[in-house]
Amino acid sequence: MTQFFGTDGIRGKTGSFPITPDFFVKIGYAAGLVLTKHHDLETNPSVVIGKDTRISGYMFESALESGFAAAGVDVYLTGPLPTPAIAFLTKALNADIGVSITASHNPYDDNGIKLFSNQGTKLPQSIEREIEEIVESDIKVVPAHRLGKAKRLDDARDRYEAFCLSTLPKNFTLAGKKIILDCAHGATYQVAPSIFSRLGADIQIINNQPNGLNINENAGSIHPEFLIKAVLIAKADLGIAFDGDGDRLIMVDELGQLIDGDQILFLLLRSYLQQNIMSGGLVGTLMSNLALEEKCKEMNIPFIRAKVGDKYVAEALREKKWIIGGENSGHIVLLDKHSTGDGIISSLQLIASLQSNQESLSQALSNFPMYPQKLINITSIGKFNVDGNEVKPLIEQANQMMEGKGRVLIRESGTQPLIRVMTEGPDVEKVIKSAQFLADSINQTSQ
Structure with a gap:
């Protein structure tokens, strides 16, 4: 069952997210109405829409396109590209807004959106709230002469690759370097191999065969064990794993260390x-x-x-x-x-x-030792309040278990129905024990 996650703050008045394309039409329409309020009406405002590789992206892309066009917004469609590429293209094309259809590191049956301003930054909360206020209103299509037009950006990937390469020193080369790339069957599956190849690296690519259903599945930054194995087998200089929409990474060194x-x-x-x-x-x-x-x-x-x-x-x-x-x-x-x-x-x-x-x-990294951390994800069933009165004594007990030489964090996930428990300190056994104590206590409280 597809779940929708408004990863950058868009919420309907009910706070719930229908899984039908209708809601994406309404998001596009509502965002379009807000854009026209802040735009010179002599020309249509414009939006850049990209997506990752999950199968529902095709459906939601078309729905967003329809909603924006109905509000009189011209649409540029990029196809599958990393989320940061949409941020770049929004600014480069002087578009009014950018939309990336993605649920980032989540499984393929989730989806959501990330919104960017015309400066390539995450959309200000004030604009998000304006969109939220009208996202469930009735759609009233603009007059025919004002309807938005849609265009495929055939050179979107080339533009983004050139931008990435422009951040490096002149004549920079990776010749002689063996690098493993894990593309998570996601949005970097074409652009990352192309960039590293153009720089002369000897690359080996894993998890770059997206089929719409395998994004992040045993792949990418949330499953680094496969990258570790590939680096060690190939005796590579290092490995890089991206997440589904390419805005984050983890790495593996030549010794197979994460x-x-x-x-x-x-x-x-x-x-x-x-x-x-x-x-x-x-x-x-x-x-x-x-x-x-x-x-x-x-x-x-x-x-x-x-x-x-x-x-x-x-x-x-x-x-x-x-x-x-x-x-x-x-x-x-x-x-x-x-x-x-x-x-x-x-x-x-x-x-x-x-x-x-x-x-x-x-x-x-030889002179940068890290403190042990333990992270436990707990399925949230809505009965545990991370800001409730019962949390403070639990944290105090966990700190006592680490003899005051550590740190505790309990928070709700921003993208999944989870409560995340994290403990950290110099003694790995006490860190693990205190994290498990917190997880068990939260589970008991939630029952």
Whole structure:
């Protein structure tokens, strides 16, 4: 059963999401009405619509196209492309809004949308609320002469590839490097292999045969065990795994060790300092490893934690006028390179740094030990309130189990009906024990 996740805040008045295309027509129409309020009516406003590879994308793409056209909005259709490509194209084409049809790392039978402003940033909450107010209103099609037109962007992929390559130094090459790419059967399945091949890398690609039903299935950044195996068998220099819509990544070093977003962020921070292009501090999230915060303190770099979600990381960066931040899940935001998180660009910047320092990925991280973390996902059945009175004593007990030398986080997932429990500290056995205690307690409370 398809579930709809409004991953960037669009909510109907009822708070529920019908799984029929009708609702996507209404989203397109409502967004179109809001656009016309903020647009010179001498010309139609425009929208860029992209998608990942899940089968429902075909249906929802057509529905959105109809809704926007009915509101008098011209539509550019890109086909399957990474979410950050839609952000780039929205700005490059001077479109009014960008829409990526995706449920990111979720299974194929989920879907949702990510919305971008004309600056390639996540759509401001004020505009989202305007859309929300009218998303369930009746559709009144504009006069025939005002109807929106639709056009396929045949060069969308070429434009995005050129943009990614433009973030690298001139004459940069990956010749002689063996790299494994795991495309999660998702939106990067064409563009990532093309970019790395153009740079001269010896690439091996896994999980790049999307059929609409296999996105993220035993593949990509949420199933790194397959990338680890491929790197070790091929004796590759490193491996890169993207998620379904390509806005995040994890990596594997030449020894088969998993490298998460916090470690990637540390290496990019180090690179920015070496290049003398660092501005301000670094934004992590509530999930960021304590080791990253301590490393920033050691390097005299300001560090703050945003709410979980790359949107909140980017908002904090812009508020502070900083340029680098990210999540341990692999969303990396480099505002001097792109307006949003981009898995391909982040991986290219890190590899460029490794080559500049003439070191392997494992060597680069040899002086950055991470604190053990334990994450447990609990199916949310709506009976446990993460902000309820019962939470504080549970956290206090978990901290006592770690003898006050750790950190505890309990939160609701933003994209799935889950409660996420995370514990962290220097003693791995106590971290695991305290996390299991919290999970068991929450399950008992929810019954």
